[in-house]
Amino acid sequence: MGIIILPPVVEDILPRHDESDDSMSVDSDEDVEMSGVRAPKRARIGNQTVSTGVVTPGEVVTDDPQWMRGHGTYMTPLSTSIIATVAGTVHKTNKLLSVHPLRARYTPEIGDLVVGRIVEVQSKRWKVDVAAPLLAQLPLSAINLPGGILRRRTSSDELQIRTFFSEGDLVVAEVQSVHQDGSASLHTRSLKYGKLRNGVFLAVTGTGGSGASSSTTKGGVGAGSLRPGAGSGMGGVVRSRRQVWTVSTHNGGGEVDVILGVNGYIWISKHADGASAASSTTDHVSITRMEEMVSTSIYSSQNDEIPPQTRREIARLAQCIQVLVQGGIRVDEETVMGAYEASLQVDLEVGDDEDEDEETRHEGREYLEGAKSRRILELVVQQVK
Amino acid sequence: MSNQRQASSASQVPHLSPAELSYLYSSLSLPKTPIRPDGRSPTQFRPLTAETNILPGTNGSARIGFADGTQAIVGVKAEVEKTVLANETLARNDGGAGLDRGEQEGSAAVGGHGSWVQMSIEIPGFRDDDALPVFLSEMMRESLVGAVGTREASDMAGGLKERLVINKRWHWRLYIDVLLLSQPLAYPLPLLSLTTHLALLSTKLPKRKSQGEEDPFFDDDWAVAEYLYPRPSLSSGKTNSTGSSFVRPPVTLLVISVGENIIFDPNREEIAVADAVLAISITRDSEAGTLKLLSIRTVDPPSRLTQPGVPNSENVSMLGAVAPTEDVAVLNPATGEEEVPGVWRPRRGGVKRSVIAEMVKTALKKGGVGEEVLEGLEGVEVS
Numbered sequence: 014m015g016i017i018i019l020p021p022v023v024e025d026i027l028p029r030h031d032e033s034d035d036s037m038s039v040d041s042d043e044d045v046e047m048s049g050v051r052a053p054k055r056a057r058i059g060n061q062t063v064s065t066g067v068v069t070p071g072e073v074v075t076d077d078p079q080w081m082r083g084h085g086t087y088m089t090p091l092s093t094s095i096i097a098t099v100a101g102t103v104h105k106t107n108k109l110l111s112v113h114p115l116r117a118r119y120t121p122e123i124g125d126l127v128v129g130r131i132v133e134v135q136s137k138r139w140k141v142d143v144a145a146p147l148l149a150q151l152p153l154s155a156i157n158l159p160g161g162i163l164r165r166r167t168s169s170d171e172l173q174i175r176t177f178f179s180e181g182d183l184v185v186a187e188v189q190s191v192h193q194d195g196s197a198s199l200h201t202r203s204l205k206y207g208k209l210r211n212g213v214f215l216a217v218t219g220t221g222g223s224g225a226s227s228s229t230t231k232g233g234v235g236a237g238s239l240r241p242g243a244g245s246g247m248g249g250v251v252r253s254r255r256q257v258w259t260v261s262t263h264n265g266g267g268e269v270d271v272i273l274g275v276n277g278y279i280w281i282s283k284h285a286d287g288a289s290a291a292s293s294t295t296d297h298v299s300i301t302r303m304e305e306m307v308s309t310s311i312y313s314s315q316n317d318e319i320p321p322q323t324r325r326e327i328a329r330l331a332q333c334i335q336v337l338v339q340g341g342i343r344v345d346e347e348t349v350m351g352a353y354e355a356s357l358q359v360d361l362e363v364g365d366d367e368d369e370d371e372e373t374r375h376e377g378r379e380y381l382e383g384a385k386s387r388r389i390l391e392l393v394v395q396q397v398k
Numbered sequence: 399m400s401n402q403r404q405a406s407s408a409s410q411v412p413h414l415s416p417a418e419l420s421y422l423y424s425s426l427s428l429p430k431t432p433i434r435p436d437g438r439s440p441t442q443f444r445p446l447t448a449e450t451n452i453l454p455g456t457n458g459s460a461r462i463g464f465a466d467g468t469q470a471i472v473g474v475k476a477e478v479e480k481t482v483l484a485n486e487t488l489a490r491n492d493g494g495a496g497l498d499r500g501e502q503e504g505s506a507a508v509g510g511h512g513s514w515v516q517m518s519i520e521i522p523g524f525r526d527d528d529a530l531p532v533f534l535s536e537m538m539r540e541s542l543v544g545a546v547g548t549r550e551a552s553d554m555a556g557g558l559k560e561r562l563v564i565n566k567r568w569h570w571r572l573y574i575d576v577l578l579l580s581q582p583l584a585y586p587l588p589l590l591s592l593t594t595h596l597a598l599l600s601t602k603l604p605k606r607k608s609q610g611e612e613d614p615f616f617d618d619d620w621a622v623a624e625y626l627y628p629r630p631s632l633s634s635g636k637t638n639s640t641g642s643s644f645v646r647p648p649v650t651l652l653v654i655s656v657g658e659n660i661i662f663d664p665n666r667e668e669i670a671v672a673d674a675v676l677a678i679s680i681t682r683d684s685e686a687g688t689l690k691l692l693s694i695r696t697v698d699p700p701s702r703l704t705q706p707g708v709p710n711s712e713n714v715s716m717l718g719a720v721a722p723t724e725d726v727a728v729l730n731p732a733t734g735e736e737e738v739p740g741v742w743r744p745r746r747g748g749v750k751r752s753v754i755a756e757m758v759k760t761a762l763k764k765g766g767v768g769e770e771v772l773e774g775l776e777g778v779e780v781s
Contacts, residue, residue: 017445018774130415176708180413181415182416209417210421212418214414315707317740324421325433328425328435
């Protein structure tokens with residue numbers, strides 16, 4: 014049980030066949046010709062189309078002048094060859110060639126729900142890491158100041174700026190505006206937003222909110238699920254209707270909140286609705302002060318008491334998301350819940366197989382790697398398809 | 399400043415909020431059943447991929463990849479070198495009778511020298527003379543050369559440096575080059591140590607044709623080269639000293655303690671809340687198969703440098719919202735410090751002796767973690 018050592022996984026050299034290729038390849042003869050050009054340098058097999066392999070920055074995708082360059086490519090003025098600027102898969106739409114990156118940083122858009130980490134405190138604002146190329150800013154004027162009612166910020170608020178958020182703190186916020194240079198301005202002026210506590214953080218890579226399509230996830234399953242970023246690499250959090258939801262967990266875990274930041278930062282925590290959050294800080298609260306209580310507990314950095322069952326289910330949810338990411342499946346409410354149910358089912362299956370005593374069976378059974386993760390991925394793919 | 403902190407502490411400390419740290423710590427310190435963020439049991443390792451003999455120009459090499467994407471490659475090169483004899487060994491040789499038995503004792507008296515093993519570690523983002531690579535390489539080299547055999551009689555039963563002796567005037571010099579291929583996500587010591595162990599297991603030295611005190615002369619045929627650490631499968635066939643086939647190069651495990659719990663193979667977040675981080679070097683050096691403790695090193699736990707949490711009762715932005723007497727400080731049984739539940743306090747370092755003893759016991763005991771790791775590495779096919 015202690016240690017599992019696996020032989021190295023040999024990358025399958027055969028490129029994947031996407032359904033989309035067949036429908037999109039306009040003229041298969043031209044494709045043969047193009048791969049013929051590349052054939053001496055790379056051991057591509059047979060008459061593969063351009064859109065299958067992975068290209069690296071600087072690699073010539075094609076020399077053929079009939080193609081137009083799209084995202085992720087460039088052309089030198091003097092030649093007709095299209096060169097990739099990102100590492101990713103080649104896609105073509107009619108005669109337009111573009112390279113979709115395997116992983117990319119998050120590009121903020123107005124209205125995105127993001128989870129961020131404070132990295133710098135300035136006099137009137139915070140700098141927040143949201144996995145974007147530039148740090149986002151959160152002005153002091155864009156947060157809910159304690160005291161319940163909305164009010165203007167005062168100089169005393171500026172002085173005690175660190176009592177709201179200090180370095181390392183996690184916040185959930187919304188992108189209020191995007192500047193010219195692509196950096197974002199955040200706000201937390203809602204009771205949904207604010208400081209995060211009572212849970213775990215995890216960051217997933219992938220193409221983030223840039224609209225990863227689910228059709229390319231096929232090859233990633235099973236092949237190299239132990240290595241993050243392996244497979245098709247098109248996972249990651251996608252923009253969707255619901256980024257925040259509450260799971261009523263099994264095994265006595267109670268309710269657990271999941272916040273999927275569009276930027277790939279994820280927060281899983283014990284569910285705290287307004288009333289219970291208030292009552293956890295104080296016992297006697299009048300109904301008229303309720304809102305005030307809620308807004309003050311936003312800036313607490315003290316965790317509530319969390320029972321072990323809840324912690325266990327939080328860990329399970331976190332692992333489910335990791336499994337999804339490593340399998341190259343997009344992360345949204347549907348897939349996360351699917352993976353969660355699948356993990357419970359897999360646990361039942363495994364539990365039936367083993368005839369060991371209770372002690373050893375519990376040993377590490379919550380770890381979802383290897384065979385378990387593959388099974389979960391299978392189940393999720395079935396559900397999603 | 400941040401660079402210095404990075405180099406001196408156990409890993410690049412991830413910026414974690416006090417609430418996260420507190421959650422992690424309380425999950426990991428749950429009595430008897432810690433809940434690790436990735437669901438592993440306390441002694442469970444992350445699955446790793448391993449292969450050996452990947453570098454054609456070396457005497458032995460290995461690659462290990464952890465599931466979190468960190469990878470290391472180790473290459474071992476051997477070189478014949480003339481031994482500079484110390485005065486006392488010369489004197490003792492003169493005094494000893496020229497018997498056959500005396501000659502054997504003479505070669506044992508040379509006994510090997512720690513400087514015959516050279517280790518260099520390269521970690522991306524660090525200079526050669528940064529604290530981390532230097533400290534890591536010394537930590538691993540020390541356990542390698544420090545592993546001395548218990549029985550003086552059999553010539554090969556000892557540690558690495560005795561194995562490098564060819565005769566009184568010549569010896570092998572080993573160059574162990576460790577290359578971390580990825581950013582050090584967690585403290586890279588266990589990864590590098592496991593890889594080095596595997597590389598040494600696969601290391602072969604050419605078969606010697608010369609006898610005794612002649613200048614060394616070796617067989618050209620690489621196929622008959624002998625393993626530096628004889629494999630048990632071979633020993634049953636032809637190696638005569640059965641005792642030495644059980645001797646294995648040491649392996650260094652990273653163990654942390656959180657509260658009363660002892661956790662192996664910690665990931666970055668777990669190290670960040672550890673009360674104590676120990677690097678425990680173990681080896682197997684006798685046919686009984688029992689493990690021997692070679693060294694314990696404490697590693698500076700990064701939890702010392704973290705940001706403390708603010709209890710609600712002291713939080714200025716929550717004034718008036720909390721009854722002041724609500725937070726009652728309780729005594730942490732492991733560290734003896736007072737803390738408010740749910741609020742992170744940076745660890746000041748220091749754990750109880752019993753915890754340290756338990757850590758060593760878990761690593762060393764029969765059927766324990768150390769044995770599992772060594773067996774697992776033994777199982778890797780050396781081709």
